[in-house]
Amino acid sequence: MLNRICLCLLLAVSTVTWAADLPEFRLTIKDQKFEPAQLTVPANTQFKLRVTNADTTPSEFESNEFNREKIVLPNSTITVFIGPLDKGSYKFFDDFHQDTGKGVLIVE
Amino acid sequence: MLAVALLVFREVLEAALIVTVVAAATRGVVGRARFIGGGIGLGIVGAIVVALCAGVIEAAVGGSGQELFNACVLLAAVLMIGWHVIWMSSHGKQLVHEMQSVGHAVKAGSSSLVMLLAVVALAVLREGSEIVLFLYGMAAGGAGRADLLLGVPFGIAGGVAVGFALYFGLLRIPLRHFFTATNWMLVLLAAGLASSAARFLIQANWLPAWHNQFWNTSALLDNGSVVGQALHILVGYDARPAGMQIAFWLVTAGLLVCGMRWMTRGHSQRRSAVTQPVAT
Numbered sequence: 001m002l003n004r005i006c007l008c009l010l011l012a013v014s015t016v017t018w019a020a021d022l023p024e025f026r027l028t029i030k031d032q033k034f035e036p037a038q039l040t041v042p043a044n045t046q047f048k049l050r051v052t053n054a055d056t057t058p059s060e061f062e063s064n065e066f067n068r069e070k071i072v073l074p075n076s077t078i079t080v081f082i083g084p085l086d087k088g089s090y091k092f093f094d095d096f097h098q099d100t101g102k103g104v105l106i107v108e
Numbered sequence: 109m110l111a112v113a114l115l116v117f118r119e120v121l122e123a124a125l126i127v128t129v130v131a132a133a134t135r136g137v138v139g140r141a142r143f144i145g146g147g148i149g150l151g152i153v154g155a156i157v158v159a160l161c162a163g164v165i166e167a168a169v170g171g172s173g174q175e176l177f178n179a180c181v182l183l184a185a186v187l188m189i190g191w192h193v194i195w196m197s198s199h200g201k202q203l204v205h206e207m208q209s210v211g212h213a214v215k216a217g218s219s220s221l222v223m224l225l226a227v228v229a230l231a232v233l234r235e236g237s238e239i240v241l242f243l244y245g246m247a248a249g250g251a252g253r254a255d256l257l258l259g260v261p262f263g264i265a266g267g268v269a270v271g272f273a274l275y276f277g278l279l280r281i282p283l284r285h286f287f288t289a290t291n292w293m294l295v296l297l298a299a300g301l302a303s304s305a306a307r308f309l310i311q312a313n314w315l316p317a318w319h320n321q322f323w324n325t326s327a328l329l330d331n332g333s334v335v336g337q338a339l340h341i342l343v344g345y346d347a348r349p350a351g352m353q354i355a356f357w358l359v360t361a362g363l364l365v366c367g368m369r370w371m372t373r374g375h376s377q378r379r380s381a382v383t384q385p386v387a388t
Contacts, residue, residue, distance in 0.1 A: 081311055
């Protein structure tokens with residue numbers, strides 16, 4: 001039983017795509033807004049999103065629609081792995097500045 | 109003011125629901141208030157430390173430190189809840205019996221209590237560190253002092269109030285069913301936390317998603333709503349879960365239920381083995 005679980009785990013890990021091969025996209029948080037506020041990415045492809053916080057206050061990059069959340073400290077950059085996603089539009093926001101920090105991911 | 113109060117409320121709510129389930133599950137145990145209070149205190153200190161070290165945590169493990177840290181905290185909580193649930197399944201009946209016959213608090217295995225103290229501390233630590241970072245940002249960003257002085261207490265009070273409401277609701281469950289109910293709540297709580305851990309590991313590309321958005325019930329109940337968020341903590345509800353999250357949920361719930369069954373059966377067998385010589 002334990003062996004079988006270990007085997008399953010190994011198989012699971014081996015199907016993780018090598019991170020360096022993935023396409024990369026970038027977002028910047030400036031004056032508590034996303035730049036660009038609308039980002040187009042390919043459908044059915046896993047990709048890396050690099051989010052840079054150019055402000056002096058912490059932010060949290062979050063989306064309920066593609067299910068991600070990560071704190072972005074001032075003057076630093078985070079990486080989140082997203083997708084593969086179906087075609088459509090997916091909202092994301094800055095949890096710490098919800099009035100201004102809004103954006104949308106266009107998957108096509 | 110409202111923005112501060114709302115964010116604080118949401119984070120406090122998540123921790124408060126976990127603390128409430130733990131508080132209910134340790135009903136009638138000697139020294140429980142001290143343990144839970146200690147857990148909350150430790151959690152607050154931990155939250156401040158984690159917030160201060162956020163940069164170091166983030167930079168660790170090739171930029172995936174934050175996800176790994178969250179996943180480890182969540183999985184540690186799952187293990188500790190699991191320990192308690194399985195321990196309770198062999199001692200729960202005895203506990204109820206003692207509570208009914210003695211009519212007041214009973215002594216429980218301290219290892220199980222320490223586990224639950226840690227669960228409380230970890231829950232407060234995880235949600236608290238976000239509040240600390242958020243408030244630091246608000247203060248540094250020039251938010252008015254009145255905003256913070258009013259928003260924070262209102263947010264905390266709101267979250268704690270929901271926790272108390274749930275607690276007193278749970279107390280209405282008759283005593284003979286009480287620990288069965290709280291044990292099941294702990295199983296669902298642990299399964300949900302395991303699912304959240306899987307989400308962080310997928311986000312860091314440490315685990316495959318096994319299909320993002322296995323289903324989508326966000327039109328029915330969104331995770332952004334307060335009810336969706338409460339259910340997210342209590343039973344692991346996710347409007348758009350990945351396949352791997354569902355696998356983590358099922359495996360955790362399955363293992364705990366098997367563990368409970370096995371311990372209950374072992375316990376009653378041991379008891380009948382003891383009573384048999386007397387009967388013959």
